[in-house]
Structure formats: C-alpha cells, structure tokens
Amino acid sequence: MKKILAVLLFALPLWAGNLLEIIALAQSAKLESLKEFNKNEYINKNKSNKLNLSLDGRYTFVPDELKGGYMTKAGSITAKVEYLIFDGGASEAADKILDHKGVEKIYKDEELMNLTAFQVAKIYFNAVALNSLINLETKFVDSFAKAAAENDFWFEYGEIDKSEFDAINFTLNKKRAELDELGLKLAELNSRINLLSNGEIGFNAGSKIVMPDFSKDDISAKLGAMEQEKYIKEQENEKQKSKFAPKIYLKDTQSVNNNSFKKGERTTSQMAEAYADANKPRVEFEWKLPDSLSLSKQSQTKRIEEQKAALDLSDEENRIIARLKDLRGVIEGLSARLNLDSLKQDSLDSDFNDLLNGYLSGKVKFEQFLFVSEKNFSDRANFVLNGDLLELNKLEYFFECARNINEVVIE
Structure with missing residues (x-):
C-alpha cells in the first residue's frame, strides 16, 4: 500500500489533465448521437403527405403472324392526382408531433451530454479534495512519526511512561491507516x-465552478x-380525435389509350367533350364511423396521458424551484464560512x-x-471538505x- 500511495503522490503533480479536457474526452464517445440532429434531416423525413401522384402504363402484346415478333394490341397510360383537402386536423397534428419530437430528442441528447459532464465533474472535485x-x-503522519521516534529513545531510558508511548504510537498507526x-x-x-474519459488522464487541481x-x-x-x-400528448389526442372526422379528397384521373382519340363519326369537338367528361376531376367525401365504445376508450387513454404529462411538468417545475432555493x-452559507475559514488556514x-x-x-x-x-x-x-461541497x-x-457545465467551469 505504501508503494501505491507513493506512486500516487508522485504522479499527481505531473498530471497534465484538467476538468474541461476530461469532460470532452468523456463526452466524445457519445458525440455520434448528435450528428443526425445537427443536420436536421429527421424533421422532414416523415411528414404527412397530402398530395399523391401516380403514373401507370399498360400494354398488351400479341404475336404478329405475318411479320413475326410481337405487335401492340392495346395500350394505355393513366395519371392519377389525389389531394387531401380536409381530414379533421389529423395531418396537421401529425406534422406538429414530428417537429416537436425532433426538438424533444435534441433536448434529451443535450441533457445526456450534460449529465456526463456533471458526473465527471463530481468525480473530479472529490478527487481534488x-x-x-x-x-x-501525510504531514500529520510525518509529524507523529517524528514524535514516536523521539519517544522510542526516551521510553527506553524511562523518561516517559508507557501510556504516553502507547498513545502516540496508537495515533500514528491510526493516521497511517x-x-x-x-x-x-x-x-x-x-x-x-x-474509464469515463476513455483514456489515461489525471486532473489539474485548479478548476472551479463559477458562482451562480x-x-x-x-x-x-x-x-x-x-x-x-x-405538447406531443396534446397533438396525439387531437390526431386521435380527427381520425374519425370526415375526409374530403379532390381526385383527378386522366386515362389515355389507343382508342381515346379515334374520331370515327364524331367531330373533334365531340371527341374532346367525351374525353373531358370521362376524365373530369371529382370531389369525394369519406367518413368512417367508429365503434363508440372503442372511441371512448381511446379518447380516455389519450386524455389521461395528456393530463399526466401536464402534471409531471408541473411537479418537476415545483421540484426544481424548491431544489434551487435549497442549493x-x-x-x-458555505461561501461565507469558507471566506472566514480561509483567513485561519495559515x-x-x-x-x-x-x-x-x-x-x-x-x-x-x-x-x-x-x-x-x-x-x-x-x-x-x-x-477542504467544505470547499469540495461548495463546488459540488x-x-x-x-x-x-440545465446550464452547459462546460460554460461554468473556470480553469
């Protein structure tokens, strides 16, 4: 144990690390989790799509007995356009959920990074203390060792009694332990x-936390x-309610085949009117009536989740306000005591x-x-311990x- 302690005491002054450096190393393994958020790609990936376009082509080939090979018997191209005009607010709620889930995830990842800094800083200040x-x-051990060595000489010649000899040696052994x-x-x-910093680094005992x-x-x-x-719970509730609201679509289908523009006995005007009449846009109304019991249960569940989120927020806010007041x-108190005690240390x-x-x-x-x-x-x-408590x-x-710990460290 003496050898281990000697190595530690010798190594401490040589350590080149500091708190910010240790925090950066500890956080580096988790930085990958923030890369996707820096690009903001996830926000636009899955937004609800109101406009749907489709293009479909079909051809039927039959053998050409005269020329060989194949010839086209019939062909058609159909273009469909469908736009959701009204859905009771479901798509708007879905978009809001996506946007705010992205923000929420950023908050939580930043909180994780700050938690890492917080944990490392606690270890750092405890190590400093x-x-x-x-x-x-060590100074007291050396002093009692000097006193015990003197007592060995005087006890041998009977100048001090056994109670004094034993008391000094007992205190020396206790200090060594x-x-x-x-x-x-x-x-x-x-x-x-x-382990946290993923590397071999010690600490420089000069780092402090600024006074709030x-x-x-x-x-x-x-x-x-x-x-x-x-907010997400509220929007999910809105989305659930609008799920059974009526939906209105504007639909347009344009179909062209090899008979579309054969005039026959028709005039050009009659042919165009026939095509337009067959392919004119239409508005469709859709309303799925839900099972009342199922809808009631779903609505109740969503309302409970929404109310719980609101209560959790209120409870957490009250807890933080009370904790900040205590801190x-x-x-x-510690700052005032340390200011007085610092004058007495010398x-x-x-x-x-x-x-x-x-x-x-x-x-x-x-x-x-x-x-x-x-x-x-x-x-x-x-x-020393009060100084450690003040920093902690x-x-x-x-x-x-939720302040960035890196921003409140003084090197």
Missing part, C-alpha cells in the same frame, strides 16, 4: 475518471423537453508546527498535544438549471 486531504494527512484509505479512494476515483448569479430567474431549461412531451442557501499550519515543537521539547504535555493536534487537523480537513453544490445548481 482527496488529494488535499492526503497532503494534509487513514492515509492508506484515502490513497485507495483516490486510486478508485482516478480509475473511474480514466442568484439575481437572475434561472428556471430550468430541462423543462423544455417536458414541455415538448406535453442557493447552502452555497451562500495560522493553523504555524500553530501545529509550534505545538509539535513544544511537545518535542517537553513544554507541552502529550494529552494537550493529542487533543489540540486532532482539533487542528479537524479544522483544516473541514475547510454550485455544480448541481447549474445542472438543475
């Missing part, structure tokens, strides 16, 4: 970072996806050095040394607001 705690714990545990946790976080501007009304952009989902209180370091020297010189009793050193360590460790809460605040 662990590194600081390891440095602090804590240091080993911190080292293992840091190694685990480092492996997770490398609480004067702005930050309502979550994540609600955008839920807004789209609610603001925590952030402001004095805490010098106080511990004076305490250690006082104990080694015999001016400070071991009971006082143990009590004050533990309080000193606790105050300094809490400063700022990070969560921006994540709840």
